[in-house]
Amino acid sequence: MNRSRPPRCGPQGIHRGSGHMRPARATALAVAGAAALAAGALGACGGGDSSSGGDSEVTWAISSGWDSWNPNTSTGNNSYLTQVLTPGAASLGDFDPDGEFVFNDAILSQAPELTSEAPLTVEYTLNENAQWNDGEPIRAEDFIYIWYQMSGNAEYCNQDQCAPATTDWGANVASIAEADGVVTVTYVEGYLNPEWEFAFPNLMPSHILEANGFENWQSDPAVMGASADWLGTTAPTWSAGPYTPTDAAVGDYVIYEPNENYQGSVEPGLDRLTLRVVEGTDAIVTALRNGEIDGSWPSEFSQEALDEVAGDDAIATEVYEGSIWLHIDTNTNNRFLSDQVLRQAVFTAIDNEELITRAFPDTEVSPRTNHFFSETSEFHEDFLSQTDPPQGSGDVEAANAALAAAGYTTGETLTTPDGEAVTLTFRYGEGDATRTLIGEVVQSQLAEIGIEVSLSAIPDGQLGPVLAEADFDLVIYGWSGTPAFTTAPFQYFGSDSGSNFGNYQLEGLDEAIARVTSTTSLEEAAGFANDVEAMVMPAAFTLPLFDEPQSTVYNRNLLTGVTVNGNSQSGPLWDVQNWQPA
Incomplete structure (x- = not known):
């Protein structure tokens, strides 16, 4: 549907027509993995009927749960938490559907400005009325807090507690200061x-942390660490976005009402917004037709489920290329997978074309051949x-030849040079049909080279802990990103x-990763990222599979203004x- 939208204040940023890499909140790509158990209805807003006349209360389904409220930690960094926090987030901007970076005029009065390259220095001019929902102004300390948490520096924060998802950005900040409403971020030489x-x-509300017993977070790394823990276990009541959370349960739901102190140029249009977990695309479509929810962005693409509402004029369905791509990762701590030859053979025995055909029989999906750039990126190299041997090809003969050359005994049971039978456990998100199917097919494919694979589902909301604790041999999950790419090489590898x-x-x-952030030239940085790719792809650490098709469904008779965005x-x-x- 074509919709007119109120204009954004200020200029837009540079077009980044690349692929699906992260961060507009550019410190960490978010994990997108398991689906979730359906929660009970928290509000009914009508379903697939043909009546008109909207309700100012909307219920939107999120595809999975989350185990922490702190999105900046390795366990809390996932796509679902990102989504549920978005209505209240103190974001400095995001990418629009065209890949343009748009600054958030509720916090900034203009786009960030580069004032020096030696050292790299960026100025953020605050909206003179920028504030949190309690009326307290947004201040330099809110910037400093997130720097300390993402710094990876034990002098700033106890690292066992801060546990940043990535330190690529934070470790390179030298100072943050504010003068006359301008926050200046200076990076290391x-x-x-x-x-x-x-x-x-x-940003994070430093004044809220100080009011809850963490007054010395800037001077005591133990206090800073404790505050990060507190953020992980405490449902937010703060907001700098259009809506303020009024009720929440971790991994289940968040209820929002309008933020009376929101300073953005567009007034929020809903009286109440409920974001709640519903498991799987089939369940989402059923809930939409039954009037339990008003819309959703399912994490799992199912053409069959979408076909069920194809004839319902009340339901808008949009299918598009998005920012979530699936991959199979190895755990090199595993005694078998510590051997590069075995990793290469495993990935060679996996037939990605079969995975795609089985998962998307009626949808055209291309294999992904680069960790950092999709096929649509100008920087893509295969x-x-x-x-x-050729990874992702399903070439069993080539896999066996490589193993035999390395001293393995091939046949019905693959054994190591020391005579031990190779067995592996494959983890996947419980309730996600695509990931479950891929696990089953991979199990069969690896049996062709004599590897016994046990399948083990990851319970809803537990993907982050499973990854952080490396509780897997092989695991399938997705990265959710944006057109930015420079932080991805460090975060992944x-x-x-x-x-x-x-x-x-x-x-x-x-050293190769560090060169990605040694230039202000996007083209040069992309070349350095591809240099990293040339190192890691042959090592068979992680096998990229495909960019997962995306869909958004909602009741057009009840809700309008929804803009799909594969870049956010x-x-x-x-x-x-x-x-x-509506």
Whole structure:
């Protein structure tokens, strides 16, 4: 549907027509994995009938749960928490559907400005009325707090408690100061980033933390760590977005009402917004038709489920390319998978074309051949097809030949050079049909090279802990990103990254990753990212599968202003302030 939307204040940023890499909140790509158990209805707003006349209360389904309220930790960093926090988030901006970065005029009065490259220095001019929902002004300390949490520096925060999802951004900040309503972020000497404009994460309300016993967070790393823990276990009551949370249960729901102190240029149009978990696309479509929810951005694409509402004029269905891509990761701490030859053979035996055909029989989906750039990116290079043996090909003969050359005994049961039978456990999100199917097919494919694979579902809301604790041999999940890419090489493969769940290490890899953020040229940075790709793809750490098709469904008779956005980790919620009753 074509919809007119109120204009945004201020100029838009540079067009980034690349793929699906992260951060507008550019410190960490969010994990998108398991589906969730359906929650009971918290509000009924009508279903697939043909009547008109909207309700100012909307219920929107989120596809899975979350285990923490702190999105900046390795356990809390997931797509579902990002979505449920979006209506109240103190975001400095996001990417629009065209890949343009748009600053948030509720917090900033203009786009971020680069004032120096030596050292890299960026100024953020605050909206003179920028404030939290309790009327307290947004201040430099709100910027400093998130820097300390994401710094990876034990002098700023107890790292066992802060446990940042990535430190690529925070570790490179030298100072943050404010003068006359301008927050200046100065980076360490030698650090450069062509994506400086959208590198800053969402802010946190430092005054709330101080009011809850953490007054010394700036001077005591133990207090700072304790405050990060508190953020993980405390449902937010604060907001700098169009809506304020009024009730919430971790992994289940968040209820929002309008933020009376919201300073954005668009007045929120709903009286009440409920975001609640509903498991799987089939359940989401059923709930929509029954009037239990008004819409959703399902994490699992199901053409069959969408076909069920194809003839319902009340239901708007939009299918599009998005920012979630699936991959299978290895755990190099595993005694078998610590061997690169075995990892290469495992990935060679996996037939990605079969996975795609089985998962999407009626939808055209292309294999992903680069960890950092999709096929639509101007920076894309196909590194997967260059691997030897050919990963993702399903070439059992090539896999067995590589194993035999390394001293393995091939046949009905694969054994190591020491005579031990190779067995692996494959983890996948419980309730997600696509990931479950892929697990079953991979189990069958690896049996072709004599590997016994046990399947183990990840309970709803537990993907983050499973990854953080490396409780897997093989695991399938998704990364949800944005057109930004410079932080992805470190987050995926940096030896100190909190998101390097499989403990991937190669000689010279950290140095190659560091070069990605040694320039302000986007093209040069992309070349350095592809240099990293040339190192990690042959090592068979993680096998990229495909960019998962995305869909958004909602009742057009009850809700309008919904804009699908394949470039935002928040999906259609990216501009929730524009939602209105129909």
